[in-house]
Amino acid sequence: MGRNLKWIGLGIVVLTTIISCKPKYEEPPISKGEIDPTRFVMLGGGHVAGYMNDGLYFEGQQNSLANIIAQQFATVGGGGFNQPMVDQSSIGISSNLLAPMKLGYKTDCKGVTSLSPIRIAAQGDLSIFNQNIYSTSALFGNYGIPGLKLSDVFSNSFAASNPFFGRIASSSTTRVIDDAFASQPTFFSLFLGLEEVLSYAKSGGKIDNMPSNSLFASDYEQVLQIATANGAKGVITTIPDVSEMPYFTTIPWNGLTLDAVNNTTLNAIYNPLGYYFQVGSNPFMIVDSTANDFAVRQILSNELLLLSLPLDSVKCNQMGVLFPIRDEFVLDTGELQYLRSVITGYNQVIRDLAAEYNLAVVSADEFSSKLKSGFVYNGVTMSSKFVSGGAYSLDGIHLNEKGNALLANEFIKSINQKYKSRIPLVNANAYNATFFP
């Protein structure tokens, strides 16, 4: 009997050994390298704030570019990272006081229902702007402020003019630069220059407040002087070619579909001007004062239509056909050339300054181009296609949570390379993209 028990005992031991025979997981080595992540501050626009789906709201902020980076800093000794959070129960608010967007069903002027971005409510949560949440005991690390241009950093009227800053400013006349660096950050990141080129592009090239290259350079250097005054290291970022964003690439230039009857009509109207149509897809007609006496021409294949284009007018009211599409909805060849040359100039400034100040630099422009051509990340095809590309939110300009995670990885890679740190990247597939109904 005792002998049997011994055998049974041995059997159990052997069986347990066999079943529990697993490869051992060893934590990969991590280190902060040459950086001091104790107090991290990131300065930028909506892309830093966690603004997405055309709104600032709790989940977006939680998965902001700045916060994802800060969470990874925490693995190598980074301190707490305060964000000016919107209340979790709030629906959030957009720059133009609307509610954020979600993907839903929309019925167009022709009665066709299809998937489309829709606002989650009639109006944004205005109470967000009614309360100032600045606190000396918990200084913010995320100075991503939707709409923040480089020159705004030095403005003492910005708190009054931009409610996203107003709600977190230490006083109504404080400057962003003063508040952001009040905490004496030990590591900083700048993502500046994007909002000025965006505002030009979103206006269809109508409103140009982009500073000259030299002004941009001197403003940027001033920020760097302040940021590095206490010896802090940092990472700065180039500016993506915003015309690669889905806001500018979703509506096809040749989306004018004609049947035989309309084809005949349009040819009769436009042939005298030298424009020809065919049954099937055709270029839209756009306004161009230099084209001819009628200031109308066909859009070229390299020119871009903006997502702000009123599609119902296009579908039902001859916009882009008999009524040419207005300039505010178009980035034409000249505007695009100008926009891209400004971005190239700014990026040269940023790269030069990074070298001069011995800082890490993230090539957000290359990240954007990579998204444009598409790549596979851990089994998921990511691209800058609207909605289906998986990286941009429904506003077509700001990255979604997953896109932020992918971009945050670029920051971490750049920091690791420059400062010999070993900060782990994040699993971007653990972050949400657009939800489908």
Add this chain to the structure above:
Amino acid sequence: MKHFYLAFFSFIFNGLLFSQGFQVNFQGQKQQGMGCAGTALYQDGASLFYNPGSVAFSNESSINIATTPIFANVLYVDSATGLGYRTKNPVGTPFSAYGLFQTHKNAKLKLGLAAYTPFGSTVQWEDAWIGRFALTRLELKAIFIQPTISYRIADVIGIGAGFIVSTGNVNLQKDIPVQDSLGNYGHAELSGKAIGFGFNVGIHYDLNKKLSVGLTYRSKIGMDLKNSGSDTTSAIFTVPNSLAANFPNGRFSGSLPLPSVTTLGFAYKPTDKWQFVLDINYVGWKAYDTLAFDYDKNTTSLVDTKSPRNYKNIFAFRGGGQYKALSKLDLRIGGGFGFTPVPDASVTPETPDANRAYITGGISYRFTDKFSMDASIYYTQIKRTAQNMETNLYGTFQTKAIAPGFSLIYKW
């Protein structure tokens, strides 16, 4: 003017686990005890698998049933994040059954019937693992039935041939990177049943009293998953309602080649107590150059896929020894080494394959002249760091597998 484009999510399924897994040769306990080798040595009914030619040297009728539960655990460590993920593998239980018959003692002709499961693995990755969009679960079951004839054409030469009918079941699952209104990811499940045919031929030659050689060829077997005859397939997609039209449930076809194996084996018996064996396998994995899935209903999201596999033909070396410790007891030890057929770029969560070395051991105990039992144990651990060219999953797969086996034999 069309609605916003929603051209979705190319949909690709990757390879299958059976690479070297197929070649572990868990088809005979005595052979398993000696490093899974035994092409030039008649052992028992399991020689129907290892070399039908050797079977001609049997002088018995026998029935042999065996099972070898495989406890395999895989750990994947993602290079970028350092995060680790494990499989929760249900135990795989390959079995084999062999019947061997002769009409009278010392008959030159032997008849055999073999049933075995040359691969029967399940890989189930932990929930929400980093490669969930490449694979969440793979289940592969195949049963081979092989009626066999062996003939001793001379006192020292035996030949044999078997016809193989294989029936296989495949079930492949992964998540689809589309989220519903609650954030749940979509899911795809492809399953199919296939029948394939092949053959197994071998020759056994006793060079002298001590040394034998064997040569076998097991043909490639094409397992065609298709929607005809007895084969059925189904592709089932769970996606948000608004995308249901993009992922229509339906059927698909595909093909999984099981490669040919050519084996040259040696057996050496220096004394009455000792027996040594060596097998050299050449496996025709080059047959697996592409994995294609052809869906009956295609959409912009669900397109037919052709995934390059580019496997290479490989060699594997297996050997071991057997010691007759007592008149009723044999002890065995062995091991082997196989090159991986899987190029770096084709390493997938289904085939975390690598060059592998393994060790084995075994015992036999004869209760009576007619009734005996065998037991064996197999252990291997492998490690591979690679980046897959389709999914870009980049990390290190580590596998530990232990497989204890057991069989009962009755002969008359």
